[in-house]
Amino acid sequence: MVDAGLLGRLEKIVGEGHVMTGYNDRAGHAVDQWARLRIAQNLSSAPEAIPDVVVRPKDVNAVTKLLSLANESFIPVVPFGMGTGVCGGVMAAEGGLSLDLSRLDKIVKIDELSMVVTVEAGVKGSVLESALAARGYTLGHCPMWIGDGTVGGWASSRVSGWFSSAYGAFEDMVVGMDIALPDGGVISTENIPREFGYPDFRQVFLGAEGMLGVIVRLRLKISRIPKVRRFRAYRFMDLDMGLEAMRRIMQQGMNPFVMRLMDPFETLVSYFGSGGVAPFLEQVKFFETVRRLLKLDLEGVSDSLLWPTLKRLLEHPFLVRHLLDHAPMASMLFVGFEGDEQATKDDLDESKDLITRATGVPLGPEPAEHWFKRRNQPLSYDKPIFDSGGFVETLAVAGLWRDLSSIYHKARALGGVRILIPAFFSNASQEGAVCHFRLLGMAKSAQSALDLYDWAVPRVIKQAMAEGSTVSYGSGIGLAKRDFIEDDYRGGGRLFWALRQAFDPQLLMNPQKLYPTTVPVAASKQDEIVGGGNISPVLTMTWDHRLLEQSVVTPEVPEEIVELLQIARRSDLKVVCQTGERASKPKNSDVKTLTIRLDQMDRVIHMDPVSCTVTVQSGMSMIYLENFLREKGFTLGYAPRARLSLSVGEYLASVAPHEGSPRYGTVRDNCIGLSAFLADGHQFSVRPAPGRSAGPNLMHAFIGTRGRLGIITAACFRVFPWPAVSDAVAFGCSEPKLAVAAIREILLQGIKPAWVLVVLRAPGGSRSRSRVVIQMEGSRRYVSHGMSVIREKIEPLGMTPENIRAEERLTPPPKLYPSVERFLPMDQVMSLVQRFSQDESPQCPEVHVTHFSSQGATVRLLLRDRAHQVPEDLASVFEADGTDEPLAKAFSVIKAGMDPEDLLLEF
Ligand SMILES: Cc1cc2nc3c(=O)[nH]c(=O)nc-3n(C[C@H](O)[C@H](O)[C@H](O)COP(=O)(O)OP(=O)(O)OC[C@H]3O[C@@H](n4cnc5c(N)ncnc54)[C@H](O)[C@@H]3O)c2cc1C
Structure with missing residues (x-):
């Protein structure tokens, strides 16, 4: 495939010495740290699927030239970082070129x-x-x-x-x-x-x-870098109570930078690596029982004893699991906070209160500090296990709090008499955490280790997913988990196929990973429609009749949308979705349309107060949702008041990338599950999860795309406990640039206001009427600390605070004015604020700066007055025409792949 001529052209691009064809170089680029590969290497020293050639470009320019050449010569390309992946991602499944990126190191x-x-x-x-x-x-x-x-x-x-x-x-x-x-x-x-x-x-x-x-x-x-880091360890006799403690800490709005709960086996193993758990062990009789049963000598225990001990344990997986299940046993929780002296001390005290109420027993800081110092060391038993013909595989899956216990217990029980499956939990968020299963298997030969691996890994993933987990959290999908990703993103294969058509139509990039390349292309015609064969003719006629009369229909259940799409296609109509008062007209009025109103699809599907999530149908109005949540003691927090008049579907389909709040995050981040119908009636759905962190997050294809790629029918949002205290403060200022700098500094100190708005040139105003409004929400301690930092930063700038009611945080314009907005990096925000604050001309628009993060903010120009204009020199920043961009072209290919008949119109 790669002949001498091509090698010469490659060398011309990357330079002498950076095209490698030797076997060792090629084989070295075909393997990563995937446990299955490591077992297979014990069977045969030759890796499967190696590239034909390795190239090492030195800059971006060289990468683009190499990709062009490979594309024109029809050669597969496999990017290579350092080969530390754990899913076989760098294996050259179809040979070709391994693109080693180590020289792009600036x-x-x-x-x-x-x-x-x-x-x-x-x-x-x-x-x-x-x-x-x-x-x-x-x-x-x-x-x-x-x-x-x-x-x-x-x-x-x-x-x-x-x-x-x-x-x-x-x-x-x-x-x-x-x-x-x-x-x-x-x-x-x-x-x-x-x-x-x-x-x-x-x-x-x-x-x-x-x-x-x-x-x-x-x-x-x-x-x-934070000033201090402090830790505490706790013991739980019931693992589920440890999970409960983690949940309470996260839902209290606290932010431990590290939190790790180990099940009894992981606790036992960590004991070997830690000299500081004597008090812990004294209290746990179970360890003594295990020690006697397995005749272990724990005198002068150290890392060197870990492997012999573990080996003994792995020889009796069933016995060990049985003991762990029935003996009184302990799980250990480590919690760490960082920041300044006082804040970390307060956080530790507050978390201690929550943990002890959940039956945690304090063990002091030592076990956690000891673990933290060694956190990046390799597992000391990893190599001995592989050398002895066994394996260690770590599978991390994310789940909501309500599911975590059953994810852990059911998947772990699958080990049976064959392997041990201990686990630990970390990466907690408000709605869930990540369960890291460690699969420990011993076998008599490399072949039986491989068989054991192939028996165990899919079973654990499937069982965890059946209990509600994601396919993975972190670490990638590669070849290892690609058989399961469609269960995480139902209907995702079709969308991924469209993305490949847009970016890699020859399917040359890293073939066979993530989703198999043989995913069926979305055919367009009626026979592809889900449920097409089962639709009742009576129902169809009813719809047909109504369509003839009004061409606006209001389905009552999502399934009816499938039927309406079919009818629209048959009747040569385009489809546009609508809800509420807004009557959006298709841009081209000559087009015959069928308007699907989603107003009746306005149910709360599921409120989960344990995991702080709500799943709703897309026709529900945001204001209704917020009121519903308020009654239950929750809030969305991140939805600006001005957008609460929209329905959930409209809101998601039109949301800006950075819309959100420093405290609650962006809207896009807080939508954690979604269902949509594609134009051909296929369903796409992503079940709610605390974080996906594996594969492309395909849910985002429907968010912000104005209904053109699919009709959103339901969404799951993260919701936040209604804050105990809400306080807002406003400052009039004459130097808004200084105010923006102060806001940046406040954010960098870890204070996250619920809302920040800087208004320049409010109506009838002059420069001095610029105003800053900051709203804090949360616990009494958090709000009062935040307010004191805000005052400390802002008052020295000569701005006098005036207390205002929290509800007045934003004064949205009474009616919608035309506006343009962009999220800009902080340096540009500051220079624009400086410029607008000095501009006295009548054409100069009102300026709102909001959606702050430490990286930048959204600058919105509000054309409130007829005279207002976007300054000419800023037109390229605020009024970019994206129609010729490569991304516009890519989007049209994606659209064509998902909706070849262009059935779904933008609303
Ligand atoms: C000891 C150890 C610890 C780990 N710890 C963690 C952890 O804490 N959390 C976690 O989530 N994972 C962890 N991992 C797994 C993690 O996946 C890898 O560390 C990392 O992602 C791979 O980086 P790499 O540069 O070596 O990529 P590679 O292994 O070289 O490549 C990984 C994949 O990305 C592709 N790729 C690489 N570079 C590019 C690029 N520039 N553009 C496009 N594609 C590219 C490759 O083709 C391949 O499919 C760990 C792995 C090991 C071995």
Whole structure:
């Protein structure tokens, strides 16, 4: 496939010495840390599926040239970071070219104003972290074990580390990416205006494992290194009570940067690595029972004893599990907070209160501190187990709080007499956490280890998913889990296929990963429609009759939408969805349309107060939803009041990428499950989960795309306990740029207001009428601490605070005025604010700055007056015409793949 001529052309692009055809180089690029591969290597030393050639480009330009050449020569391309993935993602399933990105290793820029670092994709995580630490910053991504990896590999496999409760998973740190496409182009996923109605492409490329293009450059959020970190350990005699304690901490609005609950087996194993758990052991008779039964000598216990002990235990999996299930046993919880001295002390006290109320017994800080120091060391028993013919596989799955206990107990019980499946829980969020199963198997030969692996892993994943978990959390999908991803994103294969048509139509990028390439193409005709053969003719006639008369129909149940789509197609009508008062007219009035009104689909499907989620039909109005939640003691928090008049479906379909609140996050982040009908009646659905962190998040194809890719029928939102205290403060200011700088500093100190708005040039006003409104919500302690920091930062600037009622936080314009808005990085926000605050001309619009984060804010120009205009020199910033962009072209291919007859109109 790769002949001498081609090798010459490759060398011309990457330079001498960077095209490698030797067997060892090629084989070395075909393997990663997937446990199954490691077992298979014990069977045969030759890896399967190796590339024909390895190339190491030195910059983005070289990557694009290589991709063009491969595309034109029809050669598969497999991106390679460091090969630390755990799912076989770098295996060259169809041979071809391994694109080693290790020379793309530049840290391009650390922007301390917008708190963003720009890096090339091949930069090693540890190198980046050291460079940031030298300037007092951190990424906040801490991989669970020693595994390093490149930032491009992290993004492509959507990794998540120990500190995700405070900093988010790696995907949350990605502000934007540049992607090199097989056609030789480069696209950026950032700052795409809302009015283009594109999906959040960042969510599509994250987790795509190189199948849609090569990530070449990333812009990542950075944070200040905290002053102190403090820990506590607790013992629980009942694991479920440990989960309850974690849940209470998260739903109290606290942000432990690390929280890890280990089941009794994991606790026992961690005991070996830790010198500081003597008080813990004294209280747990169970360990003594195990010790006597297995004749273990624990005198002078140390790491060196771990493996012999573990080996004994693994020889009797059934006995060990039985003992763990029936003996009085303990689970250990580690909690850590970071920040300043006083705040971490207060957090530890508050969390102690919650934990002891959930039956946790304090063990002091030592066990947790000890574990934290060793957190990045490799599992000391990993190598001995593999060397002895066994295996260790870690499967992390995310679940809602209500499901976690059964996910753990049922999947763990599957080990039976053959393997041990201990677990620990971490990566907690308000609605759930991640269960990390460790599958420990011993076998007499490499072949029986492989058989045992193939028996156990799919069973555990299937069982966990049957109890409500995701297929994976972090670590990627690759070859290891691709058989299960369609169960996580039902109907997702079709959408992923459309994405591949848009970005990699020759299907050359990393073939056979994530979803098999043989996913059926969405055929368009009636026989493809779900339920098409079963629709009652009577019902159809009823609809036909109504259609003839009014062409506006109001289905009562989602299934009727399938039928309406079929009728529309038969009658040559286009379809537009509507709810509420808004009557949206199709842009082209010559087009005959069928309007589907979703007003009657307005039920709350499920309110889950345990996991703090609500699932609703898309016809429900946002204001009704917020009132419903308020009665139950919850709020959406992140929905701006001005948008509460919309229905859930309209809201999601038109939401801007950064819309949200510093405290509650963006709307897009808080939508954690979704159902939609595609144009051909197929259903797409994503069950609610605390975080997906595996594969591209396809749900985002429907959010913000104005109904063009599908009709949203239901959504699940994260909801927040109604805040105990809500307080707002306003400041009049003459120097709004200083006010923006102060807001940035407040955010960097970890204070997250529920709402922040800066208004420049309010009606009839002059420069001095600029106003800042900040609203804090949460516990009494949190709000009063936040308010004191806000005053401390703002008052020295000469702005006098005036207390206002929380409800007055935003004064939305009485009617909708035309406006344009963009999310901009902090340096641009500041210079625009400076400029507008000095502009006295009548054409200058009113300016709102909102949706703040440490990286930037949304600047909205409100054309309230006839004279108001978007300044000419800013037209390119605020009024970009995206029709010629590569992303516009990609979107039209995606649309054509999903809806070949262009049935669904934008609303
Ligand atoms: C010891 C150890 C600890 C780990 N800890 C964690 C953890 O805490 N949390 C977690 O979630 N995972 C963890 N992992 C797994 C994690 O998946 C990898 O560390 C990491 O994602 C892979 O990075 P890499 O650069 O080595 O990528 P590779 O293994 O080289 O590649 C991974 C996949 O991404 C693709 N890819 C690589 N670079 C690019 C690019 N620039 N553009 C497009 N595609 C690309 C590859 O084709 C492949 O499909 C760990 C793994 C190990 C071995």
